Amino acid sequence: MSCNTSVTRVDVSSVGQAQRAPVHLLPCEIEHNGPAQVSQYLTATTKDCKLEKTVSFRGRGLKGQELSCPQGYTGLVLKEINKPGSDQEDRTVKVSSVFDKLTYWNLETPPNSDDTIVMAMDWPELAEAIHGPVED
Amino acid sequence: MDLRPFETDNSVSCRLSSQIPDVCQTEDCCLGIDEAGRGPVLGPMVYGICFCPVSKKQELKESKVADSKTLSEAERENLFQKLDEAKSYLGWALQILSPNTISTSMLQRTKYNLNALSHDTAIGLIQYALDSGVQLTEVFVDTVGPAEKYEEKLSKLFPGIKVTVRPKADSLFPVVSAASICAKVARDRVVKGWNFAEDLGEVDVDYGSGYPNDPKTKAWLLKYLDPVFGFPQFVRFSWSTAQTLIDNKGVTVHWDDDDEDGEKAAQRQNNRSMLAYFSSSAGGNDQNPTHRFFTERRLKSLDRL
Numbered sequence: 001m002s003c004n005t006s007v008t009r010v011d012v013s014s015v016g017q018a019q020r021a022p023v024h025l026l027p028c029e030i031e032h033n034g035p036a037q038v039s040q041y042l043t044a045t046t047k048d049c050k051l052e053k054t055v056s057f058r059g060r061g062l063k064g065q066e067l068s069c070p071q072g073y074t075g076l077v078l079k080e081i082n083k084p085g086s087d088q089e090d091r092t093v094k095v096s097s098v099f100d101k102l103t104y105w106n107l108e109t110p111p112n113s114d115d116t117i118v119m120a121m122d123w124p125e126l127a128e129a130i131h132g133p134v135e136d
Numbered sequence: 137m138d139l140r141p142f143e144t145d146n147s148v149s150c151r152l153s154s155q156i157p158d159v160c161q162t163e164d165c166c167l168g169i170d171e172a173g174r175g176p177v178l179g180p181m182v183y184g185i186c187f188c189p190v191s192k193k194q195e196l197k198e199s200k201v202a203d204s205k206t207l208s209e210a211e212r213e214n215l216f217q218k219l220d221e222a223k224s225y226l227g228w229a230l231q232i233l234s235p236n237t238i239s240t241s242m243l244q245r246t247k248y249n250l251n252a253l254s255h256d257t258a259i260g261l262i263q264y265a266l267d268s269g270v271q272l273t274e275v276f277v278d279t280v281g282p283a284e285k286y287e288e289k290l291s292k293l294f295p296g297i298k299v300t301v302r303p304k305a306d307s308l309f310p311v312v313s314a315a316s317i318c319a320k321v322a323r324d325r326v327v328k329g330w331n332f333a334e335d336l337g338e339v340d341v342d343y344g345s346g347y348p349n350d351p352k353t354k355a356w357l358l359k360y361l362d363p364v365f366g367f368p369q370f371v372r373f374s375w376s377t378a379q380t381l382i383d384n385k386g387v388t389v390h391w392d393d394d395d396e397d398g399e400k401a402a403q404r405q406n407n408r409s410m411l412a413y414f415s416s417s418a419g420g421n422d423q424n425p426t427h428r429f430f431t432e433r434r435l436k437s438l439d440r441l
Binding site: 060 | 236387
């Protein structure tokens, strides 16, 4: 925003201490920011089949699969430690955990290569081709 | 009755069955269908069939099978033993529809309601008996929905079989009572020994009858409500009792096929409702539209948190 001159910094020094955490991407919006009993409910009831994983969330059937981060990239879970008092202040976020793969879930649809998140992983390679140094 | 095939994965639908008596493959047979656990908010719904030669109808009647609802749990267990002892001429099969199957079917994108699920399950069981070589000539069914329509549907699907659909068939036809006992015994046992797939530690099993109006069931639901996940898979999420508790005590979850409408939903989804076009900022066109490559991947350039 043009009127907002505040800067957001990512404190990458915390990467070293960050735990590797399992990450799930769900096909819904949960109005909740905070801890959840993921391993007790979601992980414990997940069924691993050959081509897909299945589970249910809130009584709805989900199908999903594991997806790796693009080569050379690490996923970061960022957390803001001190919330700013106004939108003029600079902000700092720390790395609370890291991941190199995640499990994404579709509502009832089997996972496939047309899934948004799978396609999104094309970008780093394309970005490299567009923005990287040109070799003769 | 060995419930292990269901208990190893109680999140899906499972068929259990007795041996097919030889005599059922050579003589004309009658078959009864009934269900147990349609109303409860907890546990599976169980569909049962029982079949025997038409010539054995009288014998079955004399074994005093009655509508399972008028019997105590112990009486039902006893009668089931008796039915099992008659295995030389009497066969049974069950389809256990797990609460998770019920929830995910009823809450499917293209809704699959309980009546349709019930009909399909009953049809599947009749087909199973036919495929196993049982010489069916008569089928008796306790109705789900309007009896006449259901009877017509089944008669069309199984030409050559005399289908009788009646309300309260379990108290009219011994072969339906027998099916009802098998189904109810299985449901009772499954509910009693429910194996929680969730990692909840020691679970309080004092859940009452499982019916929504039972205070014990209500108390149990409240105790095991998780704000994010709702309930264990033992609960039918598609029941209004469960839904209401989650709405009141859980966090809100939005799905892309929710039929919420109006300004608020549009705002949440960060897009425009029809009303927005009538406001002063209408038609503000974006000078620099994002390329399809990015919108298709839901990639956005992040400039602030």
